[in-house]
Amino acid sequence: MNDKPKAITVAALADLHVKDTPADSYRDLFKEISEAADVLVLAGDLTDLGKPKQAEHLAADLAACSIPVVAVLGNHDYEAGEADKLAAILEAAKVHLLDGQHVEIEGVGFVGVKGFAGGFGRFMLSSFGEPAIKAMVAEGIDQAMRLENAMRQVRADRAVVVLHYAPIVETVQGEPLEIYPFLGSSRLAETIDRFEVSAVVHGHAHRGAYQGKTSRGAPVYNVAAHIEKPTGRPYALLEI
Ligand SMILES: [Fe+2]
Ligand SMILES: [Fe+2]
Numbered sequence: 001m002n003d004k005p006k007a008i009t010v011a012a013l014a015d016l017h018v019k020d021t022p023a024d025s026y027r028d029l030f031k032e033i034s035e036a037a038d039v040l041v042l043a044g045d046l047t048d049l050g051k052p053k054q055a056e057h058l059a060a061d062l063a064a065c066s067i068p069v070v071a072v073l074g075n076h077d078y079e080a081g082e083a084d085k086l087a088a089i090l091e092a093a094k095v096h097l098l099d100g101q102h103v104e105i106e107g108v109g110f111v112g113v114k115g116f117a118g119g120f121g122r123f124m125l126s127s128f129g130e131p132a133i134k135a136m137v138a139e140g141i142d143q144a145m146r147l148e149n150a151m152r153q154v155r156a157d158r159a160v161v162v163l164h165y166a167p168i169v170e171t172v173q174g175e176p177l178e179i180y181p182f183l184g185s186s187r188l189a190e191t192i193d194r195f196e197v198s199a200v201v202h203g204h205a206h207r208g209a210y211q212g213k214t215s216r217g218a219p220v221y222n223v224a225a226h227i228e229k230p231t232g233r234p235y236a237l238l239e240i
Contacts, residue, residue, distance in 0.1 A: 008106045010160060011036060011067075012223040013235040014043035014203020017076060018058045020051065026058070030065035033235055039105050040067055040235075042095075043203040043223055044074025044114060044164025047086065055086040059093035068105050070096045072112040074164035074204060098162060100146030102154050108198070108240050109154035113147045115165030115188050115202070116140040119181035144187040151195045158240055161192055161218075163202040170212025171222035172205040189214045198240045210236075 047054035098112025118140035127137040166184030193216040
């Protein structure tokens with residue numbers, strides 16, 4: 001008897017940056033993904049400027065997707081100050097939009113938070129000096145705590161973490177060194193490494209690298225649409 005649970009295929013993609021008048025619809029891509037995978041994960045920057053109209057375009061295209069969709073918002077989705085409206089539009093389109101929660105699909109727990117900037121390793125921004133710097137560090141810590149609380153809720157024995165910001169430096173390599181601290185934070189990886197995690201996906205670093213791992217060995221994938229992937233397509237396919 002084989003107790004190993006049946007693997008599922010997760011398609012992961014980030015940084016669609018849907019515009020007011022989309023040059024190309026994602027319908028065909030979502031149809032293709034529905035044939036290739038069991039779940040679609042969208043790791044933030046769903047819209048270009050966070051406008052409800054842009055989310056409506058994406059929601060219309062998602063009608064072509066016949067598999068469950070899990071998503072987090074990215075920094076661009078906050079630009080217009082209408083993240084709540086975006087969330088309502090996407091939830092009406094049956095997207096499991098995560099912001100410190102999890103959802104279990106086919107025996108896999110998907111945990112999502114946006115994450116935040118702050119830098120990596122011993123060069124992380126620390127809570128020192130002006131209130132504005134302390135507020136920035138506090139936001140990064142808050143995101144890591146939201147991730148931790150959501151991880152504790154997972155009952156499935158496989159977990160996929162969905163972020164927008166990078167949890168490790170490896171998958172931002174390729175970007176200008178000067179902007180690394182704005183692309184993610186190791187605080188996220190420190191939290192991830194307290195749990196058993198099958199895979200971590202993120203976006204945000206459009207010019208980063210596809211693959212890396214946390215210090216404890218959890219595989220991390222930068223699935224920004226611009227990144228070259230083994231599929232040769234804008235999305236990654238991960239067996240979980
Ligand atoms: Fe982006
Ligand atoms: Fe971003």
